[in-house]
Amino acid sequence: MVVLKLWVLLLIVSMHGYGTLASDPDPIQDFCIPNPKYGAIGTAHLSILPCKNSSEATTDDFVFSGLKAIGNFSDTGLATIPVNPGVFPGINTLGMSFVRADLKAGGINPPHFHPRATEIAYVVQGSVYSGFVDSNNRVFARVIEQGEVMVFPRGLVHFQMNVGEKPATIFASLNSQNPGLQKIPTAIFGSGINEKLLEKAFGLTPKQIGTMRRRFDPKTVR
Ligand SMILES: *[C@@H]1O[C@H](CO)[C@@H](O)[C@H](O)[C@H]1NC(C)=O
Ligand SMILES: *[C@@H]1O[C@H](CO)[C@@H](O)[C@H](O)[C@H]1NC(C)=O
Numbered sequence: 001m002v003v004l005k006l007w008v009l010l011l012i013v014s015m016h017g018y019g020t021l022a023s024d025p026d027p028i029q030d031f032c033i034p035n036p037k038y039g040a041i042g043t044a045h046l047s048i049l050p051c052k053n054s055s056e057a058t059t060d061d062f063v064f065s066g067l068k069a070i071g072n073f074s075d076t077g078l079a080t081i082p083v084n085p086g087v088f089p090g091i092n093t094l095g096m097s098f099v100r101a102d103l104k105a106g107g108i109n110p111p112h113f114h115p116r117a118t119e120i121a122y123v124v125q126g127s128v129y130s131g132f133v134d135s136n137n138r139v140f141a142r143v144i145e146q147g148e149v150m151v152f153p154r155g156l157v158h159f160q161m162n163v164g165e166k167p168a169t170i171f172a173s174l175n176s177q178n179p180g181l182q183k184i185p186t187a188i189f190g191s192g193i194n195e196k197l198l199e200k201a202f203g204l205t206p207k208q209i210g211t212m213r214r215r216f217d218p219k220t221v222r
Helices: 002-021 043-048 184-189 195-202 206-216
Strands: 078-083 097-103 108-113 119-125 127-133 139-145 149-152 158-162 168-174
Touching: 078 108, 097 108, 097 158, 108 184, 119 127, 127 149, 127 168, 184 206, 195 206
Parallel strands: none
Antiparallel strands: 078 097, 097 168, 108 158, 119 149, 119 168, 127 139, 127 158
16 A cells, blocks of 8 residues: 555656656746857757856847848758757747748748747748647648747647748747757658668658658758
């Protein structure tokens, strides 16, 4: 009986721990601009970099001007500019990040997901077929127009396609400073998973797997 109670307690404690780890930790200061003296700001180590002395912070630390222009387009007609502490140190420890995405007419943002963030995407201009798939494989998708937002729940596969005649622009906010990004095609075919397994999983021939591998090799895919 005692053992069982201990078990339940352990389970509750561990589940609580899981829930806590799934979002960014609460800040313990107003802000924490990483001190460049302690190393380059990479997304992986942000939360442990020491802050610079807050009395040295200036207004400019809280302004990011890199979203005025369009980014570089990929083969799928997508240009993204992620705004995370790597490029905008002022948002370090604040539990959020941002992204500008531009789509050429007909361009797509292939199915992908963010393991650590829910995303809310605002269509600044254009008509964008947007959607996500829940864990029962139900798809929730439709065209959203300029001035509308769509939310993509954390960890769920989502996608976008410009169905208008003109370029589309989307601004999106994510509730983690380091949301993570896994593109489904690259994760499956560009990561080096055993070919035999992929053949069996997808019912493809070795030749077809080779084609997919070349197409989604992260070294060549843009
Ligand atoms: C931060 O800067 C202020 C003003 O220059 C100084 O008085 C204070 O000692 C500094 N704090 C630390 C921890 O260096
Ligand atoms: C676009 O590509 C150029 C040349 O490679 C590079 O200098 C620039 O930083 C890139 N822009 C973005 C937003 O990634």
